[in-house]
Amino acid sequence: MTWLVGNSYHAAGWRHDLAWDRTTMRLDVLIEVAKLAEQAKLDALFIADGNAVRNMDTPDLFEANTPSARPAVFDPVTLMAAISQHTARIGLVSTASTTYETPWSVARRYASLDHLSNGRAAWNVVTGSNPGDSLSFGVARHPDRDERYGRADEFVQACIALWDSWDEDAFVERKDIGQYLDSSKVRTPDFRGKYVSVRGPLNVARSPQGRPVLFHAGQSEGGRQLAARHADCIFAAAVNVEAAREFTTDLRCRRADLGRDPDELRVIVSVAVYLGRTEEEATGLYRELNSLITPALGVDFLGKAVSEDLAGYPIDGPMPDLSGAVVGGNSIRGQLDALAKAENLSIRQVYERVVPSVGNAALIGTAAQVADMMEDWFVSGACDGFVLGASINPFTLRLIRDELVPELQRRGLFRTDYAGTTLREHLRLPLL
Ligand SMILES: Cc1cc2nc3c(=O)[nH]c(=O)nc-3n(C[C@H](O)[C@H](O)[C@H](O)COP(=O)(O)O)c2cc1C
Structure with a gap:
């Protein structure tokens, strides 16, 4: 079970009285989040990332921005390096895109973090869901998805070759x-691909986990194939338990087809958590937060989720047809297109469902009720774990630590202490 870090997950969570007053560029707040997660014995913190400030062309929306849209955030690996010095066990999962960076810089950063954290680093491999990111790198057009995944596949292979440059006992x-290193214990990777090329060796010694843990967050055909080939863990975006089960079964089959052990893949489902000390408190908070979403924000949020500008359509009219693929994320787009058509929903009705859960499932209730839902998903084979989006921080984070985790522990579903020190050990993955 991982934990989505930082700001309140609900787009309006930051405005609630129970939320921290100021969080922008606050390392102390993020360290506090990490410590809460570690006290709860969670596997890891997860930090999502992108490479652009969005909404600048719509001044009203820009000013009403939400922290979850990340207009001002730390570079994630730099942040994790700082957090690593204030924690000892919690895994540190952060995002880097393969579309514009180079394998050398990414491999070096994550290997460094793995050393600095004594084996707790993980890289969430993405190809970038925001087409606008391209301009930050001086590229006029975000490549289409096939090209992005083609590059991602080579990129990960190149990083693995770089991480394998040195034997553990080379230095x-x-x-x-007067011998500093053993030259028989170094390899010189010379990766030449269609999209990326790099010659090693990497100038970082083999890291404590051998290689940082690889997460992947794509959901499309290309994303699933990339995960099956390279990932240790995949994040699943599923609106319900059936969708999660289909996804998990598909990923395990793909992995087995590639000759990789299907049981060594961890599927982590993303869920939004609305915990309360009573059911009334949980549902009340859920309603209260949703009432803070203005129609303009709701439409914009939904538009980003489905990669389509919805501002020109009547809010109480039907959703436009979204069956065509676009440059950007497509899985939520496809799921919401199907949902809107099946239930004949208006744009407003769809965003009212999507905003609270960022298109994923929303678990609303007391610790016992949320634990029931998690147990159902877990025991029925829909997933191996959850990335918990805490709706209001620190209120929800504290309830996760003080009520939800103890409830899961009572049911024998969650550890009472860490068995090891590295993230690979927490996730029961082999050390490389
Ligand atoms: C839990 C989760 C976390 C994600 N984190 C990021 C992120 O940090 N940065 C990013 O650009 N995309 C992120 N994504 C989006 C995915 O990279 C991807 O674009 C999306 O799931 C659609 O899949 P596709 O690109 O294969 O169509 C995330 C998705 C999920 C489900």
Whole structure:
């Protein structure tokens, strides 16, 4: 079970009285989140990331921005390096895109973080869901999805080759004979692909986990194939337990077809959590937060989720047909297109469902009720774990630590202490 870090997950959560008053560029707040997660014995913190400030062309929306749209955030690996110095066990999962960076810089950053954290680093491999990111790198057009995934596949292979540059015992540091390293224990990867090329060796010694844990967040055909080939963990975006089960079964089959052990893949489902000390408190908070979403914000949020500008359509009219693929994320687009058509929903009705859960499932209730839902998903094979989007921080985070985790522990569904020190150990993945 991982934990979505930082700001309140609900788009209006930051405005609630129970939320921290100021969080922008606050390392102390993020360290507090990490410590809460570690006290709860969670596997990891997860930090999503993008590479552009959005909504600048719509001044009203820009001013009403939400922290979850990330107009001002730390570079995630730099942040995780700082957090690593204030924690000892919690895994540190952060995002980097393969579309504009180079394998050398990404491999070096994550190997460094793995050393700095004593084996707690993970890279969430994405190809970038926001087409506007391209301009931040001086590229006029975001490549289409096939090209992005083609590059991502080569990119990950190149990073793996770089991480494997040095044997664990390559740096002998023999003072007596003046030998710093053993040259028989280095390889010189020379990766040449269609999209990326790199010559090693990496200038970072083999890291404590051998290689950082690889997460992937894509859901499309290309995303699923990339995960099956390379990932240790995949984030699933599923609106309900059936969709999650279909996704998990599909990923395990793809992995087995590629000759990789299907049971060594961890499928982590993203859910929004609305916890209360009573059911009334939970549902009340859910309603209260949703009432803070203006129609303009709701339409914009939905538009981003489905990669379509919906501002020109009547809000109480039907959703436009979204069956065509676009440059950007497509899985939520497809799921919401099907939902709107099946239930004949207006744009307003769709955003009222999507905003609270960011298009995923919303778990609303007391710790026992939320634990029931998680148990159902987990025991029925829909997933191996959850990335919990805490609706109001720190209120929800504290309830996760103080009520939800103890409830899961009572049911024998969650650890009472860490068995190891590395993230691979927490996730029961082999050390490489
Ligand atoms: C839990 C989760 C976390 C994600 N984090 C990021 C992120 O940090 N940065 C990003 O650009 N996209 C992120 N995405 C979006 C995915 O990278 C991807 O674009 C999306 O799931 C659609 O899949 P596709 O690109 O294969 O169509 C995330 C998706 C999920 C489900």
